[in-house]
Amino acid sequence: MTTLPATSRQVVFPGPDRIELDDIDVPxxxxxxxxxxxxxxxxxxxxxxxxxxxxxxxxxxVPGHEFVGEVAALGDRAAATRGLAAGDPVAVEMLLPCQACPRCREGRYNLCDADDMATGLERGRQYGVNVGRDVPPGLWGGYAQYLIAPREAIVHRLPRGLDWNVAVLVEPLAVAYRAVARAAVRPGESVVVIGPGPVGLLAAAAARSAGAAPVTVAGTRANRLELSRRFGADVTVNAREADVRETMIEQTGRLADVAIEVAGSTAAQQEAVTLVRRGGRVVLAGACGAHTTVSFRADDDLLTREIDLLPAFLSAGGFEPAIGLLARGDVPFAELVTHQFPLDDVAGAFKVIEGREGNVVKAVLDPWPDGDPADPGHA
Ligand SMILES: [Zn+2]
Ligand SMILES: [Zn+2]
Structure with a gap:
């Protein structure tokens, strides 16, 4: 039996550079x-x-879009249409698409055109990014104990018993999976990943699982390159010490069929097109910031080599394969989660990430550091 919570603790960004902790009523x-x-x-x-x-x-x-949890309570229609019950472990996609526009209906709901429809929903609403706490009921971010998933939310059931520290990687792995899927990586193709952050490391794992061989990972942080070996990399290149293109050719014998850029810099995007063979594919999955311009040599880089440039945005279609990969457990996913913090130490967590302290790869928040909320003894 479930008792509804009266309130939820949340981390709130009231404005730029301000972090607060507050409770909000849970209807x-x-x-x-x-x-x-x-x-x-x-x-x-x-x-x-x-x-x-x-x-x-x-x-x-209320920030936070990479959240996983369990069903605390649900309405009658939600239970009937989703086939879910209280206690079921779930992941919810960050994007709240309208599910009615042409882009949603062709499966590219990351490009939802809701504004063009009569649904009354806004385009591009994302949990923890652009739905303010002032939008009722204010439960739109993952840095919290509870969150609401309305009718249009995409809710996925997670396998029972999946370690939460593995499950929490489902969103970044889904993003990585979409990047790999955009390139339609085939078995035996050479793939190079630029930028071994969490998504880059997961992209190496996703490419490997799609049959890519060899997989090369290029970056600048030694500990992450080291870790990438456990996530499917056959070859690693520290771009501070060696030329990525030369080293890759030397070690793999060829240019890559596919380059996946997740570094989020225009320099990395420009480099990516030089790492693939003629007719190769380049996936641009890193965000470079608003109003950033990138240029390529029109003829030498693109036209005469017929390079396919494939932007990959968010995670559409990536959650189900990601859940399958996480559940299979043949990649040491939990090793990515290097740091845990309670909700009241978001400032400390951000400091560790910004300062690159303790070889941090993925830091996560635990909204229930004092005990298991499903435990009946937990108030
Ligand atoms: Zn994210
Ligand atoms: Zn739509």
Whole structure:
């Protein structure tokens, strides 16, 4: 039996560079709603950019889009249409698409054109990014104990018993999977990943699982390159010490069929097109910041080599394969989660990430550091 919580603790960004902790009332879920009790939420570079005010004015905001948890309570229609019950472990996609526009209907809901439709929904709403806390019921961010999933939310069931520290990687792995899927990587193709952050490391694992061989990972942080070997990399190149193109050719015998750029810099994007063979594919998955311009040599880099440039945005279609990969457990996913923090130490967590302390790869928040909320003894 479930008792509804009266309130939820949340981290709130009231404005740029301000972090607060607050409680908010939790209403009983409506007929179409799922109330999710958050068990783990990943900290993303996006969250730091949000706090710094680099991503518009979403304030007051409850950040967090990489969350997993379990169904705390749900409405009648949500239970019937989703086939879910209280206690089920779930992941919710960060994007709230309209599910009605032509882009949604062709499966590219990351490009949802909701504004063009009569749904009354806005385009591009994302949990923890651009739905403010002032939008009722204010439960739109993952840095919290509870969150609401309305009718249009995409909710995935997670395998029971999956370690929360593995499950919490589902969103970045889904992003990585979409990048690999955009390039339609085939078995035996050579793939190079630029930028071994969490998504880059997961992209190496996703490429490997798609049959890519060899997989090369290029970056600048030694500990992450080291880790990438455990995530499917056959060859690593420290770009501070060696030329990526030369080293890759030397070690693999050829240019790559596919380059996946997740470094989020225009320099990395420009380099990516030089790492693939004629007719190769280049996936651009890193965000470089608003109003950033990138240039390529039109003839030498693109035209005469017929390079396919394939931007990959968010995670559409990536959650189900990601869940399958996480559940299979043949990659040491939990090793990515290097740091854990309670909700009241977001400032400390951000400091560790910004200062690159303790070889941090993925830091996550635990909204229930004092005990298991499913435990009946837990108030
Ligand atoms: Zn993220
Ligand atoms: Zn749509």
């Amino acid at each position: 009983a879920p409506g007929a179409d709603d799922v109330l999710v009790r958050i068990r783990k939420v990943g900290i993303c570079a996006t969250d730091l950019h949000l706090l710094a005010g680099h991503i518009g004015d979403p304030f007051p905001l």
